[in-house]
Amino acid sequence: MADVALRKVVKRYDDVEAVRGIDLDIADHEFIVLVGPSGCGKSTTLRMIAGLEDISDGDIMIGGDVVNDVPPKDRDIAMVFQNYALYPHMTVAENMSFGLRLKHYPKAEIKARVTEAARLLDITDLIDRKPKQLSGGQRQRVAMGRAIVRNPKVFLFDEPLSNLDAKLRVQMRIEIKKVHQKVRTTTVYVTHDQVEAMTLADRVVVMNKGKIEQIGTPNELYHKPATRFVAGFIGSPAMNFIPCRLEDAGGTLQIRLTDRIAFALPPARAARYNALPRTDKLLLGLRPEHLTESHAHLGPGVETFETVLDVTEPMGMETLVYFGLEGTPICGRVDPNAGAKDGAPMRLAMDLNNMHLLNEATGVVL
Amino acid sequence: MADVVVEQGRAVRARGARKGSSLRNALGRKSTVAFFLTLPLILLIVLLVLYPAFYSVYLATLNKAMTKFVGLSNFTFLFKRETFWMVVRQSCIFAITAVVFKALIGFIVAHFVHNIPGKKQRKWRGMLLVPWVIPPAMSTLAWLWLFDPSYSAFNYTLSFFGVGPIPWLGDTFWARFSVILVNVWYGAPFFLIMYLAALKSVPEQLYEAAAIDGANWWQRIWYVTLPMMRNIIAITTLFSLIVTFANFDIVRILTSGGPLDTTHLFATWAFQVGIQSSDIPLGACVSLFMVPILAVAAIFILRDVNKRGNEA
Numbered sequence: 001m002a003d004v005a006l007r008k009v010v011k012r013y014d015d016v017e018a019v020r021g022i023d024l025d026i027a028d029h030e031f032i033v034l035v036g037p038s039g040c041g042k043s044t045t046l047r048m049i050a051g052l053e054d055i056s057d058g059d060i061m062i063g064g065d066v067v068n069d070v071p072p073k074d075r076d077i078a079m080v081f082q083n084y085a086l087y088p089h090m091t092v093a094e095n096m097s098f099g100l101r102l103k104h105y106p107k108a109e110i111k112a113r114v115t116e117a118a119r120l121l122d123i124t125d126l127i128d129r130k131p132k133q134l135s136g137g138q139r140q141r142v143a144m145g146r147a148i149v150r151n152p153k154v155f156l157f158d159e160p161l162s163n164l165d166a167k168l169r170v171q172m173r174i175e176i177k178k179v180h181q182k183v184r185t186t187t188v189y190v191t192h193d194q195v196e197a198m199t200l201a202d203r204v205v206v207m208n209k210g211k212i213e214q215i216g217t218p219n220e221l222y223h224k225p226a227t228r229f230v231a232g233f234i235g236s237p238a239m240n241f242i243p244c245r246l247e248d249a250g251g252t253l254q255i256r257l258t259d260r261i262a263f264a265l266p267p268a269r270a271a272r273y274n275a276l277p278r279t280d281k282l283l284l285g286l287r288p289e290h291l292t293e294s295h296a297h298l299g300p301g302v303e304t305f306e307t308v309l310d311v312t313e314p315m316g317m318e319t320l321v322y323f324g325l326e327g328t329p330i331c332g333r334v335d336p337n338a339g340a341k342d343g344a345p346m347r348l349a350m351d352l353n354n355m356h357l358l359n360e361a362t363g364v365v366l
Numbered sequence: 367m368a369d370v371v372v373e374q375g376r377a378v379r380a381r382g383a384r385k386g387s388s389l390r391n392a393l394g395r396k397s398t399v400a401f402f403l404t405l406p407l408i409l410l411i412v413l414l415v416l417y418p419a420f421y422s423v424y425l426a427t428l429n430k431a432m433t434k435f436v437g438l439s440n441f442t443f444l445f446k447r448e449t450f451w452m453v454v455r456q457s458c459i460f461a462i463t464a465v466v467f468k469a470l471i472g473f474i475v476a477h478f479v480h481n482i483p484g485k486k487q488r489k490w491r492g493m494l495l496v497p498w499v500i501p502p503a504m505s506t507l508a509w510l511w512l513f514d515p516s517y518s519a520f521n522y523t524l525s526f527f528g529v530g531p532i533p534w535l536g537d538t539f540w541a542r543f544s545v546i547l548v549n550v551w552y553g554a555p556f557f558l559i560m561y562l563a564a565l566k567s568v569p570e571q572l573y574e575a576a577a578i579d580g581a582n583w584w585q586r587i588w589y590v591t592l593p594m595m596r597n598i599i600a601i602t603t604l605f606s607l608i609v610t611f612a613n614f615d616i617v618r619i620l621t622s623g624g625p626l627d628t629t630h631l632f633a634t635w636a637f638q639v640g641i642q643s644s645d646i647p648l649g650a651c652v653s654l655f656m657v658p659i660l661a662v663a664a665i666f667i668l669r670d671v672n673k674r675g676n677e678a
Contacts, residue, residue: 051578073580073581079574081575082571083569103580
């Protein structure tokens with residue numbers, strides 16, 4: 001077990017910079033998830049930690065030692081690949097023990113470790129099968145088993161669940177979390193699925209265009225996003241961004257969305273945003289769950305307005321409603337019994353206590 | 367009204383059809399159709415393969431003048447001739463040595479070519495395939511000049527190092543070496559291209575997984591590349607073994623079997639005995655000896671492919 005540190009790590013392919021100087025400290029036992037859209041450099045970063053890609057600049061440290069020029073086999077890491085990369089001509093047991101056999105471990109110890117890992121992952125019955133005879137979920141377990149038996153300093157996962165169907169993905173997500181709770185090995189996990197990131201991670205690293213946008217616990221990222229990218233990437237359906245500007249109206253600060261709609265800000269928010277120039281083009285960031293049906297007891301900071309719904313999506317436990325505000329498409333979440341209908345007018349409530357205000361030009365959350 | 371007319375017409379046709387129904391059923395069956403569709407090919411095989419095969423068996427049982435049935439005495443005569451056993455030995459040495467080197471060189475060069483990036487790789491692939499693309503009769507003529515004892519490029523070049531002149535085709539050892547060399551030169555590109563295709567089909571992530579598991583370069587080849595290419599290696603090796611065993615043109619052009627018949631293979635010796643020495647029954651007899659040997663190899667191929675097919 002060990003901590004991992006990245007210092008100003010850069011990866012260049014000819015003219016393209018895939019990873020542009022990232023710094024990251026991963027504590028011992030921590031489960032870190034790198035998340036971002038495809039091409040953001042998250043897989044490249046993982047592969048650089050693994051030693052499968054050379055780094056163009058910077059340092060990578062595992063357990064305090066710089067490993068820039070250390071080959072993968074000497075880094076004491078284990079990796080689970082997207083398509084599992086199981087050796088098709090070997091049985092499950094041979095696949096799992098391959099690394100140990102190469103290192104000439106005693107046979108008894110190899111057997112003990114494989115048996116233990118198989119028990120942990122519930123694949124004891126499959127130990128003599130070839131990968132071809134396994135289902136996707138079973139292969140995934142074997143790939144994890146191969147990583148576990150090595151008892152490495154660091155686990156690396158490269159989008160391990162993206163080849164599974166939705167139901168199995170949820171199941172394996174829980175399995176991975178359970179395994180990590182048992183073995184407590186430092187883990188770096190790459191995914192493009194923000195739900196996976198939120199559910200698995202101790203801390204999430206959101207990457208975009210080769211840079212780290214924000215590092216934080218899942219809750220921090222959700223409730224206190226630093227940039228428009230993070231705000232829009234984390235959460236499903238995504239946060240709404242509504243063009244707006246600040247106005248002074250009779251000693252209070254208000255936010256104007258359209259010519260007709262302007263709301264007074266709650267005192268805490270007003271104090272926070274008071275110093276901002278009134279001329280700036282801003283965006284109001286509001287998650288769909290803070291745009292609900294207008295009910296009887298509205299608290300302070302909750303403002304209502306009338307709109308005509310374009311489309312509704314009944315999800316069972318909630319209904320998603322879509323409407324436009326001067327051309328900006330907006331999504332809200334209402335109670336399934338609130339009577340939302342396609343094309344019908346509806347009175348909605350906006351909870352400004354949970355609002356975010358962003359600078360439209362820079363994308364920074366203010 | 368019109369509907370009724372049509373219905374009546376259909377009924378009449380149906381009644382007429384019942385009479386010739388058994389023939390029509392037979393023709394309508396899928397297996398029958400399939401048989402007729404493959405019939406031209408079946409006829410072609412009968413004409414070009416089965417007829418000559420059985421005809422050569424028949425020929426092998428006649429006397430030299432082809433006037434009398436002599437049973438198996440041609441075969442027993444062959445067994446007593448030392449040249450025959452030399453041809454058996456030389457055919458085996460030639461085929462096995464050539465195939466081993468072709469496979470080895472093909473495998474090594476395939477690795478090099480596989481690691482050449484993008485566009486350059488296509489050029490190299492094209493160039494390396496040239497020996498295989500040139501008709502062997504033509505390229506072997508070029509080799510014949512290269513091996514010329516007095517004026518050849520080989521001996522001329524070697525003379526600068528104080529070596530030679532080497533009697534490339536005049537001495538038993540060098541003649542055997544030369545025919546194998548040319549066969550390897552001609553056949554290695556086939557292995558190269560097959561192995562290159564097989565290499566490309568090995569997922570890159572298996573190598574990465576092996577690298578992380580701690581495998582060095584050699585272990586990656588031994589534990590990943592070779593097992594993944596097992597099928598292709600088996601099929602190409604056995605296929606090439608058959609083709610090399612039955613080789614004719616290279617030996618015929620380079621040495622015509624000489625010196626003193628020491629480079630003869632089954633095919634060239636059968637030609638010499640049967641056509642040049644006008645003993646067609648004995649020639650047929652020699653060529654028939656290839657059948658059991660090649661049949662064993664063929665059975666191995668098919669059994670192997672079946673087995674592997676089920677496993678993979």
